[in-house]
Amino acid sequence: MKVVSRSGDDLAYYSQLFQIPRVLIEDANPSITGGILPNGMEVQIPGFVIQEESRLDIDFSDIALQSQLPIDAILLLNQGEQKPFSVPVRVMHPMLVTEKPYDYQTLLDDLDILSFHYPFIKVESIGRSVLGKELHEVRVGKGDKLIHYNGSFHANEWITSAVLMKWLNDLLLAVTNDRTLCGMDCMPFYREVTISMVPMVNPDGVELVLKGEEAAEGKFDVLKMNNGNPAFYAWKANIRGVDLNNQYPANWEIEKQRKIPKVPAPRDYPGETALSEPEALAMKELAKRRNFERVLALHTQGKEFYWGYEGHEPEQAANVAREFEERSGYRAVQYIDSHAGYKDWFIQEFKRGGFTIELGKGINPLPLSHLPGIYKDTVKILMAGLYM
Structure with missing residues (x-):
């Protein structure tokens, strides 16, 4: 929601008017450097929408009472003689519908919705997929961790x-409405932690699974790679038939030698060289640029998570793993006979905590009917990842 400043206003006053933490308003308006605002400046107020009211018998006091806001908040939004009348409405419920086949366009639409209503978040392209789709990173918070x-x-x-994306929406609701999530106050996390999130590393592959051969745009013979099967539900790779989680220089040569197939395929093919795929390279460069404290990569399925690699994991990783296990009921597994994954490379490269979380149980792709139960378990790990 946007308001237009009056002479003498400042962001601290807007924080009081709308009961939104000042830091969120400041981060939603990075071009405003503090102090008294000039008359006529547009200011973003996160966590609100405007409802238009065309009635002529408007009573500001009644509207303020209904909105549970000071009357000056109503006056600020309704300067001059404009019609219709504007009513500020606090966003109290999730804006995203995630219980549906979650394709690339859904992700783009949802990022636009959240960016519009919570302009303190940052959305940035970190690269492109084989077919040119932008890979988006979302950042929330301002901490050094x-x-x-x-x-x-x-x-x-x-x-x-x-x-x-469901978790991101819940986090944004929590910080703008002074709510807890999993029993934890979220504003301290906003101040002390920066969350980096790439919700969809492999958009071309996701589109192929959900929409079929047309997603390849005629550029790759995915039907041949899929042994003539027009159903791509078992496809894990990117659109070129390279498994992105077998692409990293953490004993990649071992995976290259022992993996079958030896050519592009729906799963397991590690590529001709490590980091040959733009999606894998973008994720590697992001980790180098951001210098993450910890990485959590979400996969399915198994209700377990993997947290070690070749003895490179730090001592603290065992404590984090115990917390994840206790909170979620997922089984902690330190080592498995696997190499070249993103988590593997991160642990080897940075000697910091990396976790591959296998959500839910069943046969991939897991049905949407499992989403509520998966989220109930997973959100406890996602939150624990912030404070451990």
């Missing part, structure tokens, strides 16, 4: 994108 989350490394695990 950077925690990274990602989803849909594997195409038929697209439900992980829905989980992350």
Whole structure:
């Protein structure tokens, strides 16, 4: 919601008027450097929408009472003689519908919705997929401790994108409405942590699973790679048939030697070289640029998570793993016979905590009917990732 400033107003006063933490208003308006505002400046107030009212018998006092806001908040929004009358309405419920096949356009639409209503978040392109789709990173918070989350490394695990976006919406509701999430106050996290999130690492693959051969745009013979099967529900790779979570220089040569197939395929093919795929390279460069404290990569399925790699994990990772296990009921597994994953490379490269979380149980892609139960378990891990 936008308001137009009056001479003598400042952001601290707007924080009081709308009962929104001042830091959120400041971060929603980065071009405003503080102090008294000039007359006529547009100011973003996060967490509100405007409802238009065309009645002529408007009583400001009644509207203020109904809105549970000071009357000056109503006056600020209704300067002059404009019609219709504007009523500020606090956003109290999730704006996103994530219980649906979560394709790339849904992600773009949802990022636009959240950016519009919560302009203190930052959305940035970190690269492009093989077919040119932008890979988006969302950042929330202003702390020095950077925690990274990602989803849909594997195409038929697209439900992980829905989980992350649902959590993001819940976090934004919590910080703008002074609510808790999993029993925790979220504003301290906003001040002390920066959340980095890439909700959909493999958009081309997700589109293929959900929409079929047409998603390849005629540029790749995905039907041949899929052994003639027009149903792509078992497809994990990117559109070129490379498994993005087998692309990283953490004993990649071992995976290259032992993995079958030896050519592009729906799953497991590690590519001709490490980091050959733009999606994998973008994620590697992001980690280097941001210098994450911890990484959580969401996959499906198994109700377990993996947290070690070749002894490179820090001692504290065991404590984090115990907390994840206790809060969620997911089984903690330190080592598995696997290499070249994003988590593997992150642990090896940075000697910091990396976690691959296998959400839910069943056969991929997990059905949407599982989403509420998956989210109930997973949100406890996602929140614990912020404070451990």
